[in-house]
Each structure stands twice: as C-alpha cells, then as structure tokens.
Amino acid sequence: MTRTAYALSYAYLLVSLLTLDCAVTSARNSAPLYAAGLATATLLFVVAAVREHMAADERRAEAVRVERAARLRAMADGREMRRAADTLAHACCERWWTSCGTQHASTCTHTTRKDISR
Template sequence: MTRTDRALSWAYLLASFLTLHCAVVSARHGAPWYTAGLTAATLLLIGATVREHQAADERRATVVKTERAARLRALDEQRAIRRTADTLGHSCCERWWTSCGTQHASTCNSQRRTV
C-alpha cells in the first residue's frame, strides 16, 4: 500500500467516524431521516476503506505475478542460450557444420571423424 493509499484510507476512516458522530447526535435530537442518511454515508465510507485495501492487495498480487513471470522467462531464455552454446560448442569444423554433421575438413582434429 502506498503512502497515498494509506492517507486516503485514514481520511475515509476519519470521515466515517465524523459522520457516525453526526448520526448519533441526529438520533439524540429526534431527526430519524438525518440519522439514516448519515449512517448510510458511514457504511459507504467504511466500504470505500475496505475496497482500498482490496485494491492494494490486488495490485501487490499483480506485481508479484509479473515479477515471477519475468524471472521464469529469463530462466527459459538462459536455458535456450546454454543449449545453443552447447550445440555450437560441439561443432568441430566449418565443413561439418555446413554438411549437417556428415563430413569433416581435412584439418579437423575431431574424434567424430567419419570415414
């Protein structure tokens, strides 16, 4: 949760306590419509606070998934690079490479020499 999210959550909570206080004062002075309206506003503000926390959790989960996917993608790329390097490392001469591994150059010192 960022600082802005926290500040907004605290503002929602403070506003909900203020409206709840106003609802209680309205109830004491015999104003049922004001009491009902202010109670509904309090519930909406509490719901907004809960939603802010859920949104922060969703953002955090998305960041974690994205980082995990990036790490897995990087590992897959590293494996592919290693496989390619191994394949290229096993080639012994240009003739062997261009003949798909069936012929060797006369200067090739490889043990894979075909006769």
C-alpha cells in the same frame, strides 16, 4: 501500501466517524431520514477504506507475480544460451553445419568412412 493510500484510508475512517456522530445526533433530534442517510454514508466510507486495503494487496500480489515471471523468463533465457554455447562447443566442421549434418569435410575428425566394397 503507499503513504497516499494510507492517508486516504485514514481520511475515510475519520469521515465515517464524523458522519456516524452526525447520524446519532440526527436520530436523537427526531430526524430519522437524516440519520438513515448519514448511517448509509458511514457504511460507504468504511467500505471505501476496506476496498483501498484490498486494492493495495492486489497490486502487491500482481507485482510479485510479474517479478516471478521475469525471473523465470531470465532463467529460461540463460538455459537457452547455455544450450546454444554447448552446441557450438561440440560443433563439427563447417561443411557439416551447412549440409545440415549430412556431410563432413575431409579434414574433420568426425568423418565416418563408408565401406564401398559391399
């Protein structure tokens, strides 16, 4: 939670205590409607403080999820780069690449000779 959110939560709680005191004072002085209104305001301030904490937890959880997804994406990119490097390291001749693996150059060491006598 940020400092601003903490300050806002504490302000909500302080105002709720103040309105609760006003509600009690109104009830003692025979003003039930004012007491009910101030008690409702007290509950709303407490709900706002709790909501502020819940929102901070949700933001923190979302930040963790985004960071984890970024790390997984980076690991996947690294695997793809290693796979491409491995494929290029085991590459055959240029003719093999351009013919989609159907022909080899005459100087290629991977050339398989076909027996034409059959």
